[in-house]
Amino acid sequence: MRPELGYELELRREGRAVFYSPRIPERRNFAPTSLPVFFNPFSKPNRDLTIIFLAAKFEGFKIRVCDALAGAGVRSIRILLETDVVGEVTANDISPRACELIRLNIELNKLGEFIEVACMDANELLAGCGRERPRYHYVDIDPAGSPAQFIENGVRGCKRGGVIGVTATDMPALVGAKPESCLRKYDSKPLRAPFAKEIGLRILAGFIARSAARLGIAAKPILSFSKDHYIRVFAEVHGGRRLANEALKSIGWISYCPSCLTIYSAGRFESPITACETCGRGIDYAGPVWIGDLADKDLAEKMYLRALERPELYRESIKLLDGLRREDHGLLGYHPVNHLARAFGCSPIKPSMLVEKLRELGYRASATHIDPSGVKTDAPLSALKGIFEELGAKS
Numbered sequence: 001m002r003p004e005l006g007y008e009l010e011l012r013r014e015g016r017a018v019f020y021s022p023r024i025p026e027r028r029n030f031a032p033t034s035l036p037v038f039f040n041p042f043s044k045p046n047r048d049l050t051i052i053f054l055a056a057k058f059e060g061f062k063i064r065v066c067d068a069l070a071g072a073g074v075r076s077i078r079i080l081l082e083t084d085v086v087g088e089v090t091a092n093d094i095s096p097r098a099c100e101l102i103r104l105n106i107e108l109n110k111l112g113e114f115i116e117v118a119c120m121d122a123n124e125l126l127a128g129c130g131r132e133r134p135r136y137h138y139v140d141i142d143p144a145g146s147p148a149q150f151i152e153n154g155v156r157g158c159k160r161g162g163v164i165g166v167t168a169t170d171m172p173a174l175v176g177a178k179p180e181s182c183l184r185k186y187d188s189k190p191l192r193a194p195f196a197k198e199i200g201l202r203i204l205a206g207f208i209a210r211s212a213a214r215l216g217i218a219a220k221p222i223l224s225f226s227k228d229h230y231i232r233v234f235a236e237v238h239g240g241r242r243l244a245n246e247a248l249k250s251i252g253w254i255s256y257c258p259s260c261l262t263i264y265s266a267g268r269f270e271s272p273i274t275a276c277e278t279c280g281r282g283i284d285y286a287g288p289v290w291i292g293d294l295a296d297k298d299l300a301e302k303m304y305l306r307a308l309e310r311p312e313l314y315r316e317s318i319k320l321l322d323g324l325r326r327e328d329h330g331l332l333g334y335h336p337v338n339h340l341a342r343a344f345g346c347s348p349i350k351p352s353m354l355v356e357k358l359r360e361l362g363y364r365a366s367a368t369h370i371d372p373s374g375v376k377t378d379a380p381l382s383a384l385k386g387i388f389e390e391l392g393a394k395s
């Protein structure tokens with residue numbers, strides 16, 4: 001116990017940082033929100049990818065970063081220790097206890113001259129950017145729960161050409177278990193579907209783009225992923241109504257037929273598809289969502305190569321990055337192979353084999369980082385069925 005803080009601390013190591021966190025109970029399912037200051041060791045991949053993202057995206061620059069909901073400050077500290085692209089960080093948290101711990105951790109890592117600690121409501125701090133303080137090249141929004149209330153000011157806090165990185169942990173809302181909650185927070189209808197987590201990513205990406213558009217700003221996802229019980233979207237921000245209108249062209253609807261497994265999309269100014277064009281049944285939809293690319297494949301490749309250079313720091317995250325660099329991020333949704341096998345009355349085949357066969361036939365196809373059994377493709381169900389009948393023994 002450090003008497004000046006009034007609770008027990010433990011010294012931890014993550015990446016290149018050594019820092020104090022509140023003492024963490026042994027059991028795996030402890031609630032980080034119950035600690036005097038929030039810290040979740042299982043979010044390391046979230047922090048890893050933020051660091052690798054910044055190093056790859058801003059190579060050759062010196063940027064200013066706002067860690068708007070900083071907790072114990074580990075992300076801010078690691079960003080400075082593990083990249084050479086960051087000149088200054090504002091580590092902000094509304095909790096005075098969190099700020100006290102951030103200061104202690106900054107001192108421990110001798111980073112005082114690079115980190116400013118702020119103890120403000122994130123919305124207040126970010127809304128003041130452009131007036132009381134300069135805008136940031138990168139704004140990080142990492143709340144426990146929904147980030148919805150911070151997005152508009154997060155975008156306000158970004159320089160044009162900058163990036164906002166957003167975590168959401170309110171998965172029941174985003175995957176369709178609590179649809180009213182999703183409508184309330186994101187003004188979007190979720191959908192229970194085998195690829196509901198990808199829809200969750202598309203709801204969040206769409207919400208960022210729509211919130212930015214209200215300000216005459218274009219926001220476009222350049223890296224997005226789902227991991228454990230959270231999702232994360234990094235969106236690049238550019239000024240101008242013309243670009244904002246352009247970005248809104250990637251907002252639309254996704255429909256899914258659970259009977260014949262067809263996935264449909266429709267643009268924002270069209271109606272969502274509610275009758276399956278293949279089997280005629282009434283079907284449900286999600287939206288408004290982002291129906292464009294969720295990530296830039298070249299950036300994912302660059303990040304993967306960077307992570308490989310330092311396996312001792314990023315071991316847990318290399319597999320995720322490998323998945324992201326292999327994925328076709330423009331294809332909507334995916335099919336778990338066992339769903340296809342059941343629908344076609346065949347035995348499942350290996351996802352990698354299905355991807356290969358689809359590509360041989362000239363279709364777009366890839367794995368998805370979200371589900372190792374999932375296959376993304378633009379091929380019609382009839383083509384998928386043909387492959388199953390050729391390769392999978394009838395079950």
Ligand SMILES: C[S@@+](CC[C@H](N)C(=O)[O-])C[C@H]1O[C@@H](n2cnc3c(N)ncnc32)[C@H](O)[C@@H]1O
Pocket residue numbers: 037038039040043047068069070071072073074075092093094095098120121122123142143144
């Ligand atoms: C999930 S934790 C942040 C974890 C941290 N980003 C990390 O990587 O370890 C969320 C933090 O947001 C802070 N917080 C909650 N509401 C806030 C607000 N309105 N403004 C600023 N900070 C807030 C909480 O005190 C908490 O420390």
Ligand SMILES: [Zn+2]
Pocket residue numbers: 257258259260261262276277278279280281
């Ligand atoms: Zn159908």
